[in-house]
Amino acid sequence: MGRSVRIERKKALGMEEVVQMYLKSMGLEAPLNTRRVFAAWDQASGAAAYTANRFYKAGTLYVTLTSSAARSTLSFQKAELITRMNEILATDELFSKDNPKVSFVKELKLK
Numbered sequence: 001m002g003r004s005v006r007i008e009r010k011k012a013l014g015m016e017e018v019v020q021m022y023l024k025s026m027g028l029e030a031p032l033n034t035r036r037v038f039a040a041w042d043q044a045s046g047a048a049a050y051t052a053n054r055f056y057k058a059g060t061l062y063v064t065l066t067s068s069a070a071r072s073t074l075s076f077q078k079a080e081l082i083t084r085m086n087e088i089l090a091t092d093e094l095f096s097k098d099n100p101k102v103s104f105v106k107e108l109k110l111k
Contacts, residue, residue: 033095050065064111065111
């Protein structure tokens with residue numbers, strides 16, 4: 001008879017792993033992470049309505065607010081806001097936790 005062919009089994013990948021691999025290969029991982037950081041800000045701070053501009057670079061989230069009262073209130077809560085944002089990001093399945101360009105928030109600057 002014919003020769004038997006041995007087929008090797010490959011490890012099955014979960015959908016989360018496949019999506020992360022796709023995003024990384026297409027160069028979409030860092031921009032998506034930035035959007036997730038902005039969404040975490042909106043959720044953690046509750047100040048989306050007062051947020052005029054957001055910028056993220058090297059672990060620092062810069063936020064420009066239109067309300068001085070909101071800026072004053074939130075400035076006293078910076079450490080708590082950073083903790084809440086990072087908790088939100090840690091549970092976000094679309095957030096790539098090991099991306100060197102855009103990762104967790106280390107510092108928050110309010111303007």
